[in-house]
Amino acid sequence: MSTTDAAYWRTIAASIVPEARLLIDGSFCDAADMGRMASTNPANGKPVAELACGTADDVERAADIAERRFRQGVWSRMALRDRMAVMFRLADLVEAHAATFAVLDTLEMGKPISEMLTVDVPGSVLAIRYLAECIDKIGGSCPTTNSDALHYMQRQPLGVVGCITPWNYPLMMAAWKVAPALAAGNSVVLKPAEDASLSAILLGKLFLEAGGPDGVFNVVPGRGAVAGKALALSSKVHKIAFTGSTGVGRLMYRYSADSNLKKVSVELGGKSPQIILDDAGDLQKVADWVVDGIYGNQGEVCSAGSRILVGKARHDDFVDLFRETAMRKFLPGNPLDPATTMGPLVNRAHQQKVLGFIDGAGAEGATRALGGEAHLERPEGCFVSPTLFTSVRHEMTIASQEVFGPVAAVICHDGPANAVAIANDTPYGLAAGIWTNDLTSAHSIARDLECGMVWVNGYMNGDMSQPWGGWKASGQGRDKAIEALLENTQMKSVWVTLSR
Numbered sequence: 001m002s003t004t005d006a007a008y009w010r011t012i013a014a015s016i017v018p019e020a021r022l023l024i025d026g027s028f029c030d031a032a033d034m035g036r037m038a039s040t041n042p043a044n045g046k047p048v049a050e051l052a053c054g055t056a057d058d059v060e061r062a063a064d065i066a067e068r069r070f071r072q073g074v075w076s077r078m079a080l081r082d083r084m085a086v087m088f089r090l091a092d093l094v095e096a097h098a099a100t101f102a103v104l105d106t107l108e109m110g111k112p113i114s115e116m117l118t119v120d121v122p123g124s125v126l127a128i129r130y131l132a133e134c135i136d137k138i139g140g141s142c143p144t145t146n147s148d149a150l151h152y153m154q155r156q157p158l159g160v161v162g163c164i165t166p167w168n169y170p171l172m173m174a175a176w177k178v179a180p181a182l183a184a185g186n187s188v189v190l191k192p193a194e195d196a197s198l199s200a201i202l203l204g205k206l207f208l209e210a211g212g213p214d215g216v217f218n219v220v221p222g223r224g225a226v227a228g229k230a231l232a233l234s235s236k237v238h239k240i241a242f243t244g245s246t247g248v249g250r251l252m253y254r255y256s257a258d259s260n261l262k263k264v265s266v267e268l269g270g271k272s273p274q275i276i277l278d279d280a281g282d283l284q285k286v287a288d289w290v291v292d293g294i295y296g297n298q299g300e301v302c303s304a305g306s307r308i309l310v311g312k313a314r315h316d317d318f319v320d321l322f323r324e325t326a327m328r329k330f331l332p333g334n335p336l337d338p339a340t341t342m343g344p345l346v347n348r349a350h351q352q353k354v355l356g357f358i359d360g361a362g363a364e365g366a367t368r369a370l371g372g373e374a375h376l377e378r379p380e381g382c383f384v385s386p387t388l389f390t391s392v393r394h395e396m397t398i399a400s401q402e403v404f405g406p407v408a409a410v411i412c413h414d415g416p417a418n419a420v421a422i423a424n425d426t427p428y429g430l431a432a433g434i435w436t437n438d439l440t441s442a443h444s445i446a447r448d449l450e451c452g453m454v455w456v457n458g459y460m461n462g463d464m465s466q467p468w469g470g471w472k473a474s475g476q477g478r479d480k481a482i483e484a485l486l487e488n489t490q491m492k493s494v495w496v497t498l499s500r
């Protein structure tokens with residue numbers, strides 16, 4: 001059987017017996033109250049696993065041991081080359097377990113296996129390697145001062161970093177959070193999302209296999225409002241690194257204020273614009289990028305380019321090309337089949353929420369130009385077909401709220417200034433794309449957009465050197481790049497008196 005056959009992946013899926021318990025202090029255990037939560041395959045409604053459901057007591061125990069290990073220095077004071085070696089081994093192990101990781105995330109949240117193998121797993125391996133490489137590349141400074149003193153500043157780890165992650169890129173979001181925290185010398189407690197926790201647990205297991213000390217990287221799956229809240233409120237935790245919705249992100253600041261004023265970084269939602277100017281080049285190439293930018297990962301992407309801003313002169317041609325391209329590239333199907341490019345949404349409630357947005361858009365006067373249905377041939381799965389609305393005004397709900405599904409809204413603009421005004425008229429500020437052949441338009445629009453990431457003549461491409469994060473209600477702080485490592489450190493200034 002070949003890796004291009006669905007049967008190959010079904011066989012692997014049937015053979016995996018995933019670890020589904022909490023990982024605390026190097027051992028797997030049940031929740032303190034023996035509570036469990038079910039994980040369900042959104043492609044067919046079948047159970048995937050019964051997970052241990054961590055309580056507030058479990059979280060506090062994990063935070064306590066993580067803090068103890070930090071103070072003992074088993075990781076925080078490990079020789080940097082040794083710490084690097086553990087992280088490189090972890091990256092190698094994740095790579096070696098690529099098939100298992102791919103199957104776990106696909107089973108739990110419905111992402112096509114092909115995307116796991118080409119994006120999520122390699123992206124996670126790269127994140128761990130990149131951050132490992134950065135470990136001894138960050139320096140302090142020694143500012144010039146009077147000759148009777150020596151002043152130096154250095155970066156030190158924070159202590160315990162609590163990581164809370166979403167379900168849309170279960171492994172990769174865990175890697176983006178955990179790798180910089182560990183690289184900087186912190187201990188970690190990771191609370192993955194309810195819908196997709198298994199790959200996070202496996203990541204913790206592999207850290208131990210890589211030679212990571214017990215208790216330095218703990219994983220506590222559980223309910224957000226219980227385990228997540230307890231983690232963000234714990235006084236043993238010195239930073240909370242959160243990725244998820246803007247609503248829950250706001251709570252992180254409250255929890256911090258109500259506990260120990262821990263540092264907070266949040267990567268949140270978005271309503272990102274893809275701006276097509278009248279002088280954009282080959283419209284078919286643009287359509288390819290734009291379609292991928294909204295329908296990749298079923299549209300369950302924080303940076304999904306869900307608002308498509310097109311100049312009037314190119315509108316009709318672009319919409320035709322967009323529809324053809326979307327229908328050719330994105331056909332919902334069994335996510336374990338390597339030929340599938342679009343899986344189901346994460347669960348039934350989310351599917352119904354997305355269908356509700358679609359109904360609402362029609363009621364508000366937008367024209368449905370493509371899709372908009374649940375996948376009737378697969379009623380047992382939580383599918384929604386790729387959907388496009390035209391005749392959208394930017395104040396409509398479909399153009400202003402994050403749908404987090406395969407739904408795009410086309411809005412007409414009157415030229416670059418109007419496009420920027422529409423693009424910025426949102427509480428969010430995560431990402432944007434611009435298509436133009438004019439250098440001045442490209443750079444001036446990139447300057448004027450209120451968001452953390454801008455792509456010109458492309459969308460969502462980039463590498464680990466690109467800091468990832470938003471402005472405004474899309475968050476604060478950065479994942480990836482050296483910035484992620486710096487965010488997991490704190491500055492210390494040392495003033496040495498040299499006169500006797």
Ligand code: NAD
Nearest residue numbers: 165166167192193224225228229244245248267268269302
């Ligand atoms: P969510 O906010 O519902 O959940 C995220 C995490 O927070 C989960 O682990 C959840 O259990 C936990 N949580 C929920 N309530 C909590 C509480 N009261 N206290 C502490 N933790 C709590 O988000 P989601 O539905 O899992 O993910 C989708 C959202 O994530 C979208 O809005 C998307 O845009 C965003 N996202 C952002 C980025 C980014 O980089 N900006 C990346 C991926 C996803």
